[in-house]
Amino acid sequence: MSLSRFLGKSVLYLAAFSAVFPMVWTAINAFKNRVDIVTPTPLFIFTPTLDNFAYVLGRDSVAAGLVNSVIAAGGSVLIGALLGLPAAYAIARYPNRWSADIQFFVLSLRFLPPVAVAIPLMVIWLDLGFYDTRLSLIVTYTLLTLATVIWLGVPAFARVPKEVEEAARVDGYGPYAVFFLIALPIASRSLIGAVAFAFVLVWNEFLIALMLTTSDAKTLPIVASELTQLGRDVPWGILNASVVLLSIPPLLLIGILSGLLNNAFRRKSN
């Protein structure tokens, strides 16, 4: 018994180690000079340098990519939340004979291979003259954020106790007031998680941005991937620094997302 316990724990620790170590190693390398990275034996002790971050943050393309990412992700998540949350509420609280179909339609958008959406959209935006603009990215990403917010919002609203809403109605609240003043605040923790998830999804998105932008609207993942593929005299330290920079915003949201996960399952178990 104790042996299996030991083995089981070892596997868990190993998995936990594998989850964080690659990123930690990358972060360490981001503070190294090239000579300390290109060594036959990996180095743990070295003289740290901030040059890599200084270079990455000093490049115009990175700053532009950051702004584009913030605008594209922020804009599409905002639209997704403004339109998606009411829709999710309507599906959760006013079921009709199309509800199941609507939910399936929203889910089925996720079936579409991204490349299959990106190729025609590239042509459409080219023909309309909106290729490589932030506007076209926001509109395209709204497809992603809206569907995600609806999909994750429905169960969040469904978990709001019906009695509370009915009590409010008895107190004279209209249907809109119930949504804004009762359902929304009560479900807010899960809903923030849903919105955060949509943000991470768009922030990390790569293929669509790769096909819909060339210079003006390039997002951070594209800039980072260009840096990582530079090739010549591979500036490994710089690459590591740009990857770290790209990964920080999603990692900041990890607490909110694990909260979403906990909420989703806690109610079920009751």
Place this chain on the structure above:
Amino acid sequence: MTSVKTLVSSIAYACLLASSVSSVALAAECSGTIRVLAQPRDGLTLLESHKDEFAKLSGGASFEIDYLNENDRRAKTKADASTIGKYNVYYIDEANVALFASAGWVAPLMDYYPAEYDYADFDPGRQKVATYDGKVWFAPLTGGGDLLVYRKDLLEAAGVKPPTTLDEMKEAVKKLHQPDKGIYGIALRGQRGSGANVWRWMPYFKGFGGEWFDGNEPKFNSEAAVKATETYLELFKYSAPGTQTGGWDESVGAFTSGQVAMLVESTPLVGMAIDPKSSQVAGKVGYLPPPTPLTGGGYGHGLAIGTKANADDASKACAGLFIAWATSKENEQRRLEANQFSELNRTSIMTSDTFAKLYGPDLGQALADTGKVTAVNFWQSPLWPDLGDRWGIILEELIAGSRTDIKDGLNELEGFAKELVARSQ
């Protein structure tokens, strides 16, 4: 932030310009940001520290260079130029100058190149590759042919004399290959791409007498191609790890870190190999022209004026001024002083005393010798990138071993070539 995003709005004294294009440099009032899509070059990085100088010269314009690796740079310049054309200046090369020129994606350089920057000073070989259809399209940033670069110490220790023929080279490679000691016989390029594995394969193909096309008729499916491929694959058994899917960088990296006995590569390798800053084998390097019958792969990369982003003559003139300044004598002198051997293209610089002092007479002689065997190895057609890239994939499969029948690969390429020619008609 907005300054970064501003499209080039080169408000020039357009009327002034229209009357006298040749005096553009003095008359131009450029503003905004000139956007350049390039591949990383030390010479370009050096330029970025002299932005003030260009601002002064141009009357207020700045420039911003986006860097992509070689394969991506080729793909992205093509994608950008063929769609919306947001870049004012493209980095193009011998292999796609025909495509860019014939599609009208770049403007004839000399119409907007101020005469006082003396284009005729560029090395004649480089001028030749920058010319297509009788017109000059780019100002060179780098170029050259091939050299056989070897480790003197390893060859001496093994009692091998520097090879001058392909057979001698094969022998030497086999003898020097000692993977258990971390020394590999050779480094080749395995990575797909008309400018990657195909580029290194072509000297064998041409050296064995291969030809690409006769008019519209493919001629490459021949004994020469089979033999070239067999030789290339045979040598790959002795190629350093990482080169099977690697390109120039992996080969150079393997050699300069002391893991490779000899290799045939583009001339800039020498500059990197003898520079102690980038090479661990700096004092142990010898060089010769490529062994017979291999031909040298003549090439040249440079900057060209995009037509879509520079809609009017005034902005084309600003782009032209930038290109002229970026490739000027003054800037090449700076590169020479920074020991950037591979970034030098002007006769006046390469024959200067400083050059002789830095690199010695041997290198000059080797460059002159290899110039004699330098040839145009690729098919000079706008369709070349498509064809070359396709062969690159097949060649990569052969190198990786996921495909073994050479003849079958060539047949497939021939089918593709016929379809390609038919589609373009």
Place this chain on the structure above:
Amino acid sequence: MTSRTRLPAVFLAPPLLILAVLAFVPTAYAIYISFRNRELSRPDGSFVGLANYIDLFSDRRFVNAIGVSLTWELVTVTLTLLVAIVLGILMFEFASARQRAVLTLIFLVPVILPRVSAAFVWKFAFHPLYGIVTYPYKAITGQPLDLLSNPATALMTVALVDVWQWGLFFGVIVLKLLETLPPQPFEAARLDHARPWEVYLYVALPMLKAPLISLTFIKMIESLRAFDLIYVMTRGGPGIVTETLDMYAFSQGFIESGRISYASSMAVLMMVATTVIFTVIWKRVKP
């Protein structure tokens, strides 16, 4: 009473309209251009009927890409579920509540990372000369290990990164699912002297059949998004052994030759295939 309100229409119509436009317009457009011979550098093009579709089936790379994509789906879905179930059970069995909370947070890290980051991190870790994962092998045998340029291992190596991202995350979900189970069946089985693995195999997992099938379904959908990893790690190489359908469609439609119409015909086939297959599975799973 509440059913009389216009709220559902007000709340549902605009988002659904937007979704429908954003989904159907590109789909229709993809079908339209797939019947033409448009190229990126030549915006004109003419009607060519089914020519693109016919060409596809004699295209060696397309046929190869179907195989690679199917292998990718099979490998990543199976391994992810396997890893998730093992980790979930181990956490449930051996970890205290506090440890579970910490592990949950840690196991979320890989899946939250941008795939571009994950791909780069692992590509560097697998570097034959400087990689930290390949270092022990190099130190022991003296030979470099180049997994990403070997046709036999390249796809599996990329798949490993996908499983790393999703397997750990799903492990957390399996744990949460196990926590929702009532304790009585476990106790009953223990009284019967069942071994722990028998308890899970014959009692716990069958009870979780429905959610596990849902997880499989979700992973099948997410595995369609192989592109980012492959683009950064191998670009479809060596040769074409890791060239999935999305990678091939991308290179035909954009980077390699700009044959938009040809790529669109691939996109249309992919849309039809995934929509049909997943709809059928969904209807089966959720009666």
